[in-house]
Amino acid sequence: MTNHQKRLAVPNSWPVERKTDTFTVKADAGPHGESGVPLVILLRDVLEYVDSRKEARYALNHDSVLVNGDAISDEQRPIGMFDILAFVEREEYYRVFPDEGGRLALTPIDEDAAGSRLGKIEEKTTVTGGDFQLTLHDGATVHVDADEADQYSTKDSIVVDNESKEIVAHFTYEEGALVTAVAGQHAGSVGTIDDIDVTLGSGSNTVTIDADDGGFETVEEYVVVIDENFTGDEE
Incomplete structure (x- = not known):
């Protein structure tokens, strides 16, 4: 299987120039589906912290890059909407947020804000034992007790703590939101x-x-x- 992706065929959300070269890096399987941008593209082409995939692998092998609180070792790991990137040694933190035109951009945030991430509820299903599972826009899942489940609906958004994986805020999809x-x-x-x-x-x-x-x-x-x-x- 090829590790390359034609630039002209990448999703509109990818922050890459389409006519500079024929190919770019292909994202591995993972969160965000086809819209996920390989981490190396953000490190090399957006932030310009590295010059090559080799340098990206070296940085990742030192656990210096966290995505949603977890150290990442795969430079092709898909990154997408509302992910949190933390560069430990640099003490820099970013939220992935769509800019005008729908391209994913990196918004600088402070360390406290980097401790949690936003997720849109796409599905709500019952699991064994009677509790409920909330499936978010990037494929991540969060379990909630049956007696708390009624407050959550599809199209709502929740904020999940990156360390505990617990829900720390809830925003309802409704008029005025x-x-x-x-x-x-x-x-x-x-x-x-x-x-x-x-x-x-x-x-x-x-x-x-x-x-x-x-x-x-x-x-x-x-x-x-x-x-x-x-x-x-x-x-």
Whole structure:
């Protein structure tokens, strides 16, 4: 299996130039599906901390790069929306956040903010014993007790502590909620939900967002509930 990916065919979210070279690094299997960006691309092409995959492997072998609190040794590990990158020796911390146009960008954050990460609930299922499992946008799962499960719904967002893996905050998907668009024409825009228009049948619900630029309308799947700490304005 090839370790290379044609640049012209990479997802729009990848922060790479498409016409400089024919190939770039292919992401390994893992979180975020096809939209996950190989870690080495962020280290080499975005942050310019390394010049090659060899240098990236050396840095990772010293446990100096953490993703969501875990040391990573695979330079092709997929990185995606709302992941937390910590560079221990540099004392630098970043949150992966979509910018205008939907490209993934690195937002500097402080050490306290790097201790947890945001996740959008995509599925809610019952597990053995009667408890519930919440599946997040990147494929990660969180278990909640049966007596707490009613408060969580798909399309809500939760904040998970990177060390304990416990839920430390919960944001409900509803009118008035602060959201960001993560795909589509308005990717990267932030605003509050003004109206949720439920579409009968198999079509997507549409959401009207009140934003500083006058607002916009998009499909429900393209928005994620956040709070002000996730907009990049904290620094």
